[in-house]
Amino acid sequence: MQTGQTADIPGTARGWTVTIAALGINMLIGILYSWSIIQRAMVVNWGWSNTEASLPYTLCIATFALTMIFAGRAQDRYGPRPVALLGSIMFGGGLIGSAFAPAPALMMVTFGIACGIGIGLCFSAATPAAIKWFDPGRKGFVTGVVVAGVGLSPIYTAPLTEALLRAYTIEQTFLVLGIIALAGLLLLSLVLANPPARHENAGTDVTADPRVIITDIPWREMIRTRTFIILWSSYLLSAAGGLMLVGHLAGIAIVQAQWEAGFVLVVILAIFNTLGRLAGGYISDRSGPVSALLLMFMIQAVNIFLFTFYRSVPALMAGSAIAGFAYGSLLALFPAATAGYFGLRNLGVNYGIIFTGWGAAGIVGPIIGGAAADITGSYNLSYIISAVMLLGGAVIVNQLRKTG
Template identity: 40%
Template sequence: MQSLSKAGKILWTGFCINLAIGILYAWSVFKKSLVIDYGWSNADATLPYTVAIVVFAAALLIAGILQDKIGPRKVLILGTSLVGLGMILSGLVASPIALVLTFGVVVGTGIGFGYACLSPAAMKWFHPSRKGFVNGVITAGFGLGAVYLAPLTSQLIETLGIQYSFMVLGAAVIVIAVPLACTINNPPEGYQPEAPKNESLTTANSVKPKDITWKAMLKTPQFYFMWIMFAFASSAGLMVIGNITSIALTQANISDSAYLVGIVAIFNCLGRMGGGILSDKIGGVRTLMLAFVLQGANMLMFGSYSTEITLIIGAIAAGVGYGILLSVFPSLTAEFYGLKNYGTNYGVLYTAWGISGFIGPVIAAFAVDTSGSYTLAYSASAVMVGIALALAFMTKPVGAAQPEIEQEVALA
């Protein structure tokens, strides 16, 4: 009973830490203030956020390697400290280049270090049949950040100004997230999590997989299928998430559409939790197939959304579809390649998300610049999601008996 209590504490502590460091979702508010109050160009005001996404993805890979070697606590303390410090430093600078360094590099690194440690630590405390549930809860915290951080940041800027807002939020991260990070650790050697009571152990994730190194992982076709699926499907989601207010103005002449951002955020969170739980029941690949069908259908129809109600439906579908990806791909990585090297393995796979952060916005910008509408972006996204769906049908579980990896599995 004590171990289960400890597992629950680790899970919900991880959720709260992600909730605190999900500061990326507040950038649209900062950007608006930088453009209006400081007179920055849209490009200058977007650059710190863009750099933060790239650095986030790169830092997650480095942190994954570190936490596999030294455990999650030290890496997590460093990550949360960097987020808080980077935000405080951002309040002390006033130029685009300086903000790229303080927010883009320092905060981006901190978020990557923090985000990388929470899922692997939590999954080790729970039975393998709960990997999807664990990832759903942990990643939901990060996705839920937009629901409270955007209005909170807006209120802070209105009351204190943008520089003090950076510092207040940074101080809050240090006061809240750093102490929580000190409580995260891996289970003791030989720990065996209890199986869920009153439940059949024939669920998709109930069997403990072989632990496979990243080098062996790169020799499996499943990794490349997953990488392409993650990059293409995430691109479609990020394209909508990053442009939903502009889409509303272009297609439905709705100028006050900030509420759509909140709708996407809420259903992104629900998609993460629901997708994680569903993947425990029917398997990660099947859950991804459902997400791809939802995303593909939504992309094919998005060009026809010209009313408030249809845009709300489109925002809900986009949020759910994208959220499922962020909970299922981590679980699938653990399901296919084990937990011992999970931090490194998922860090390598997560580079696909970093690439998607470029693909989606570039496609959207090209479509609008060349045609004045997002139709081309929807079509391209539908094609990418279709490719992801086709690859999902080809993706089978990794077996240690595969000749190209069985030798390295023995060394993992």
């Protein structure tokens, strides 16, 4: 039995209230994308190595992705509110606990595991809760609005974290961020609700894609399908390049343009990441997820390859904007594709499983970037590898056109 249901009609004020709450939740858990600022402080102030300071971030991504599987199933069974409330406690508590974890091993537990679980619980509850209120023609756009919160987050969390670190210690910064996140997430989680059961299957059609399956498919059947393999593997191949850039933009600015203000590239990428999430959902509604995915894969492949030639600040800014837009679109397109091919009833657990492709990319991408820089002294090799992976993803996802 699902909790928090009302008798409102999908798409009305109640649906938009849930959508705004889901957007707010994602804006609060998006601090993950500002980790590089905290990481720098740990290296400078605590004397941690770059590897030690990056371990909590890497573990958080992996835990986030794995939690999505179980959290999605819980959301499908119990509804979004209790799942999000538990996630709020885990994420806020993890940040607060990090204030008392001045050692890599402890930080991996508090931030890497606790915060990762919290992000997975909150994210898995927010997106399905919102899109279930709307008809098929608007689900892509609504998905884009909700996941845009994660993209918007660094726009305020980056300067906030920087300001806190300048005024206070790292421990105090974690404490303040944790209190803000805990209070905000608990309040917003109370707003989440599923629509009445009769509305959840208002349709799973995805515009302009006549081959999309319209039957609700449980996860055990989904993972046996060719479509699942295609979506999962293309998610891994396409997201790795974007996550590589997210984790290394500051270093790229120094190596390629001798520019110390690399945080500006992070903000630019975050802004266009948000726009991409919104545009991705809109494009999906009009052209179908397969066409939209192919377009973004090709744009990102060309752009990442051209990063080998971006040697000036304006060029890096333009490249970061394009990379952010293309990467952000994926976070709206893959949930829409999952809903379109496998239905809405089991969307939480189904997308949670497909989302592990992103989690794998979060490990592969940054490792490729770091290893390439360590071995060659530049990021050129990582750009070439990322571009090839994206082209491979395009070839794979194009097979969906042949999947009936």
